[in-house]
Amino acid sequence: MSGVVIVGGGLAGQRCAETLRRSGYRDPIVMVCGEPHLPYDRPPLSKDLLFDGAAEESLSFRSPVWYEEKAVELRLGVPAVGLDTFERRVHLGDGSCVAYEHLLIATGARPRRIPTFEGYENVTTLRTREDACGLGAALVPGTRLLVIGAGFIGQEVASAARKAGVQTTIIEAASAPLESVLGSELGGWFADLHRANGAKLLLEHRVAAVHGDRRADAVTLDDGRMVHCDHVLVGVGVEPDLRWLGSSALGRPIADRSGVRTDADGRTDIAGIYAAGDAAAAFDPLLERHVLGNHWESAGRQGSRAARAMLGLEQGPRGVSSFWSDLYGTRVQYLGHASLADEVNVDGDPQACEFTATFTMRERPVAVLLVGRSQMLPRARELLSAATEMAFA
Ligand SMILES: Cc1cc2nc3c(=O)[nH]c(=O)nc-3n(C[C@H](O)[C@H](O)[C@H](O)COP(=O)(O)OP(=O)(O)OC[C@H]3O[C@@H](n4cnc5c(N)ncnc54)[C@H](O)[C@@H]3O)c2cc1C
Structure with a gap:
């Protein structure tokens, strides 16, 4: 063998x-x-x-x-x-x-692609080293970047682009970034964060048409509004x-x-x-x-x-699923499954980018979002591990 x-x-x-x-x-x-x-x-x-x-x-x-x-x-x-x-x-x-x-x-x-955007040389996705080099080279100060989708990739690129002096507009179909994962209140916090850092957010909008020959110069949104651009990042999962x-x-x-x-x-x-x-x-x-x-x-x-x-070796405990992101210098960490929750409690100061959101289902913790609180990660892991063990006991 x-x-x-x-x-x-x-x-x-x-x-x-x-x-x-x-x-x-x-x-x-x-x-x-x-x-x-x-x-x-x-x-x-x-x-x-x-x-x-x-x-x-x-x-x-x-x-x-x-x-x-x-x-x-x-x-x-x-x-x-x-x-x-x-x-x-x-x-x-x-x-x-x-x-x-x-x-x-x-x-x-x-990356998922959007048929309307196919064939334009200034429309890219981000998955590989080559993608990152190409995108980075296109984003010089003053460039107008259009980000399609406010998932984590789109948001991180928007954050990096703003830091580099790029004019950034995010177009998102939902009423807040990450709304389907975290709910509208916490999604609203992400929207505010982008706006506070100079990115423009157009929520509850979809692109109806793309204009340009070899390059996408502008898009028309579903309400007829036109947005001009020099580069487009498609970040739709x-x-x-x-x-x-x-x-x-x-x-x-x-x-x-x-x-x-x-x-x-x-x-x-x-x-x-x-x-x-x-x-x-x-x-x-x-x-x-x-x-x-x-x-x-x-x-x-x-x-x-x-x-x-x-x-054929024994496996340890599965642990708690987790994700992290860096946005405008703030570390965001998410653990567990917020989709199971029936309630969420926020502790800390969202305005100062320093808070914890604890999601519970029938009072049992099922997910935690930490913003600017990396030091609390071990505690959050423990909390969710203990709650998971109880659920399977
Ligand atoms: C830009 C970016 C930023 C991210 N940031 C975060 C983050 O902050 N936090 C987080 O938790 N996650 C993040 N992620 C997600 C995380 O990186 C992925 O979940 C992780 O890389 C998945 O690892 P993988 O080994 O399954 O797949 P990949 O890393 O995609 O590796 C799969 C490899 O298989 C190769 N391959 C595909 N088809 C074939 C084939 N037929 N034959 C041979 N090779 C093939 C691909 O080219 C690729 O090299 C990010 C992802 C991206 C793209």
């Missing part, structure tokens, strides 16, 4: 390789990376790195020496193009194939990148864009095949359904757990 093949050189794949070697696994590990770079981290791409190309090298999780020493074979710039679950082989874009005993699907996600699975047995989930379904430890229904990170929809016992991670913490955790599952 021929070892572990990891398809995807992001955080999930990297943590899987690290956990395997740390746990004493000695058989071959091959990482198939579609991008031509060493496996690298994405969060800095929408933050400082957007305007600091020099820091790019610091994105790599490990140096080339680490991969040599740990005998992790990297196939850089070679995408997987097919999977034969019967022969246990992954077909690669260069015509070769690699056999596996265990396979990790960790191909992440790709992501979907699992599973195109390479094609018509293999696991290709089925592509149709509904719901990710590769796994148990809480990354196992799929097919023996020897695991999935982790943004490509996976892992079963969440608390929510009692499969959920896409789409966060850094879940990608790392799932990659490690999949490695332990491959080796």
